[in-house]
Amino acid sequence: MNLHRQVALMFAGVALAVTAVLGVSTALLLYPVMVEQRERTTERQAAIHARIIEQVVLAAPDQLADTLRGLDRPIASYSLVYVDGRWYTSNVTADPLDLPAGVRASAVAGRQLVVRVSLPTGPSLVNVRPLPAAGAGYVEVFGLSDITQTTRTLILVLVAAGTVTTGLGIALGRWAATAALRPVTALTRAAAAVASGDLDTRVSPGRAADLRMIADAFNRTVAALRRRVERDARFAANVSHELRTPLMTIVNAVEILDARRATLTPADREVVGLLRAEVRRFQRTVTDLLEISTAPDRAFVFEPLSLAEVVQVADTVAGRPVVGTTGTGDGAIVTGDRTRLERVVVNLVDNAQRHGGGVVAVTVEPGRDTVRIVVDDAGPGVPANLREQIFERFGRASGGSAGTGLGLALVAEEVRRHAGRVWVEDRPKGGARFVVELPTDPGAAHALPQA
Amino acid sequence: MTATIRVAEQTYRETAAGQGWFDPHPSGQDASMSRRMLLVEDDVAVQRVLTLALREEGFDIVVASTGTEALEHLGRNQVDVVLLDLMLPDVDGLEVCRKVRQSSDVPLIIVTARTDSHDVVAGLEAGADDYVVKPFVAKVLAARVRALLRRAGAPGETEPSAVTVGPLEIRPAEAVVLRDGAQVALTRTEFQLLVELARRTGEVVSRTDLLQRVWGYDYLGDGRLVDVHVRRLRGKVERDPGNPRHLLTVRGLGYKLVA
Known part of the structure; x- marks a missing residue:
């Protein structure tokens, strides 16, 4: 239950309780008081009437009925007299038999x-x-x-008043909650904005001192976070620049040397060959490492993508047609970042080419809530005990020098950021089968916390 | 770190100059065919190595170490292509890019240190035709530049003389586009993109196809190149770019031009 409703219900509850207590106590106290007062006044009237009747019975019994009818009654009443085994009444409808036996007995x-x-x-x-x-x-x-009627009316009025008060309590509670929670609502919105990556968000401190402390703390935290993010981004950019710039020179210098192989002695040629191979490998490692370490900071561009179109890149990497689709794979649409998903396909195909004896087929298989990209190779497969490890950084299966050891780690990283899964299994006809499973629900990827 | 690099540069230059092991004008190249490239880069070692390697690929290299220097040079001289590092010591590379585009449609390739969405897309939006990521091999860059220049230099003989699509009249032979009779100023890449889409009016053309035909990528082009150029093109050929009527996006598949 949200705070607004809680506060509103609290107000309503208090209003209801107060009116109920007031109403019940009024009704309970008022009725006996009124009856008691009535008893006192009737006491006097009855005493006077009793004396008159006593004298009439003694002096002129034949006028008893007339006297009974003619009694002055400031308070509405009727009278009965028991004389010599007979009942006399002040009006015809009065029947002594209506009286309780105890009353009759007392009179007798x-x-x-x-x-x-x-x-x-x-x-x-x-x-x-x-x-x-x-x-x-x-x-x-x-x-x-x-008196009963008055009390009953009073109770009705009180119930009506209670209902109205309770309604007013709810309204007042709502209003009070909204007013009191306004800074909290603003804070919630701001926190959501920060979580979605807007680090320029600030909340205004407001007038209440206790809320100002929270707002100040929030603003300080966001400012610190922003500085931290900027510092990290600057650091990453600097590292990237400091590593890439000298690599630029090294790579091209080696290429120039390599272009002059013909003029070199066989020994020098071998040296240049070694240098060139290692420089290339180093270059790939550095660029992959920079890619994987800055990947979380980089902005995603989420858009609806046809996976069939994304996997087309596999043909280019393999240098021959390898892409096929199963069933309605052509229509499989996921929400993702095109550049990153292409990178996933490229790395998987590249891996199959380097370590898996060549890629056999790349297919898109639509499921119920997911779509799979399946990359089959013709290699020896991946032993069960290495199936997790190969997706770790530098967690390569073979000690070979062909790859950087980061390609599959990048795949795992990007797939995770698309709220998907990646694994390797045995291909039924031999070889390894790499499977990337992505959710088709566009909300899934966005629901991930953005680092 | 900086000191170490400087020493290395020094040594490198001495070696290169002193022993003369690299011929800046290889005899195999036809001098009349050489294209002039303005290289905007602040790192001395990179300047030198690219100058050497690109000369071997048949380019005349002019070096500018700062953005100001580059803009001054462009103001006075004719160049065929600009290679612009976005990380410059004085002016922001993107600013240089925009300033170049204000006065020239010279093919422009940006050099970025990251494949970051921000850098690449911002560079393309500032008017760049293509991008390369450091570290790149001069041979690959040369191929990219040649693809850009080939399109720019020879507006294909096989093109139809004029195509009309809605309010647009495209004349490939003259490299002219008219909208409602008035000429629209397009860069060469934008023009080439429009021609490729017009060639298959009404059909969906995939990003991969466009990358191949317009940018000459036969391997792993970046779809963002197409996306940003299409956005730029819309800004020029659509009456209401926010609500395009002729240059349409086909979700997940590509783009198409309709009348």
Whole structure:
């Protein structure tokens, strides 16, 4: 989960928790308080009514029903009176049988009682008072529906408010995360740019002191990296120049001498021949070594390539047609650097020519997610214990002087940089088979970290 | 390191001059056929050895040790080909390249110490016709130069007199290209490239083919030569080079010219 979402959810969670606590506590505390208040006020009304009814029962029992109906009720209620085994009520719908048995029993027995009960008319507060002088019981029932309704409405309002607050929390969290993470986002982008090779990238320090430290550290690191890369490139260029320039003179001087062989004594001629062969070998070693040591620094030019076209170079190196394709190899397209892949083919064919008794065939074989370049030779093959070693620098199989010992190492290096594999196996009909396998997925090569 | 080289140069020059074992004007060469090459190179030993070896290949060599010297010489004299080392002590080799191209379409080969994409492509984009990588053998360079000059010197007799492709009118015999009736200034290599593509109008021509026919490479030409020259050519013959209508890239295969 990304930081933005985490922060947003955190804000939402806090908002939800706060509103939930507020809502639940309000609902839980408010209802009893309101009911208690209602109990106190009804207590008084019931006491007054009880005294009036007691006097009526004593003085003029025949007016009891009328008095019950005519009682002044500032708080809505209805009353029941139990006298001499009979119930009198303040309105016709009031039925003593609706009352819980305990309430009725208290009224009959002349016990005082205040109780909250659930009646068919809704939640109610029942006040039972004895009328000792009259030997009767008085019951007054007050509805609590309004309080329940108010509380219920309040809860609904609180839930709605909670929902809105949570939504606002998410929005606020998003905004806060974006604002707070802006320097981090900038830093991430900058790091990606540096990783892809843009060493001029810098991040602006911003205002926050703690982030400024990170930004400064980042900028210092990139600057140091840039200096280092430049120094290495300069060094490589200088080494290259310092080695190539004298070689230039040596190689051409030997060629001039060689062109004058006819005028030399046989002994001198032999010396010149030795010199020329060794100078050539040295020249190849130096150029291969420079190539392999600077290869990682050099820019890649990735483009879609037809492997069938790339391997054409094999014919030229072999000096005769050796390229064939299998199946639909002609259409095999990989994403790669043309110069480098041609170099791979050239070196493999060159290797077959020098050590493998001549190249037999070069083919392109398309697979499912890969394409293979297969180079077959007519030599003795490569012993199993040397199959890794020959791809190492100077890891040649034979002690022969024909190659530089770097050709296959360069192949391995370039193939690796194309996210591919290279190996050697036995050719079914004898000889060695070198296989280069490259991914056809264009993303694979780019996904490699660029050194 | 530098001191050691200087001593070696000294010894070499003394040997060469003192014993006279190398004849700067071999009798086998026809003097009237010799081509004049401007060699721009700051290393004295390389100057000497290339002068000796290339004379043997039939070239008249004029040496310039700095870029300024080279530009001065080109301003005053006619040369047939320029061999330019990109690593020069004063001016950047690429700058020299661009300055030469401002006033001349003389065939120009750059010498680079690396096969680096940057060096080679930058050199070609600055107007070079071809490149060689140090260390090279004079004989190979001579072959490259002769290929460049052969094309430049003899606009093939077998060419058709005029080809029209879209808004372009190509007249190989006169070495002239018109776009919408107006003449386009091309270097000889660019012109040759256009002619080769026009010869097979509508067909895909592979890089290998173009390297062989235009640059005379029969071994391992560098496809970037073609790519950069095609880019340069587009800049001159297309109405909107960013959106080419006639000189098209065929992905993975090569290029083609269409009407």
